[in-house]
Amino acid sequence: MSRKEHDMWQRLQAIQAQLAQVQQSLEETEVEASAGGAVRVVMTARPRLKTITISPEAVDPKDVEMLQDMIIAALNDALEKVRALQMEKLLSLAGGLGLSGLVPEG
Numbered sequence: 878m879s880r881k882e883h884d885m886w887q888r889l890q891a892i893q894a895q896l897a898q899v900q901q902s903l904e905e906t907e908v909e910a911s912a913g914g915a916v917r918v919v920m921t922a923r924p925r926l927k928t929i930t931i932s933p934e935a936v937d938p939k940d941v942e943m944l945q946d947m948i949i950a951a952l953n954d955a956l957e958k959v960r961a962l963q964m965e966k967l968l969s970l971a972g973g974l975g976l977s978g979l980v981p982e983g
Contacts, residue, residue: 899966906962910954912947922966924959926952 878886906922915935919928929951935944 895970899970903963903966908955908958908962910951910958912950912954916944916947916951918948918951918955920955920959922959922962924956 900923903922904925907919907927908922908924909917909919911917913935915932917928917930918926920926929948931944931948935947937944
């Protein structure tokens with residue numbers, strides 16, 4: 878194996894290790910979102926849903942549709958937060974690896 882190949886192999890191993898660290902960080906990071914103060918969701922930034930909390934006042938048998946809409950809104954808000962956090966972590970990793978030129982500025 879040439880020196881150049883060896884250096885490339887070491888760089889790939891370093892990238893793999895850093896990606897594993899980012900994935901672990903995302904698994905441990907929690908995001909929270911709520912809708913109308915009546916529905917709250919917590920999920921990891923991986924994403925994996927951890928909890929849904931529904932206020933008793935939000936449970937109206939005559940208006941199940943509103944509760945469903947609040948659950949969807951809270952989940953979608955949490956997922957948007959997860960996407961933003963994932964992008965932040967990946968951009969940070971790309972910049973740290975000297976790949977910032979590959980990432981569009983915006």
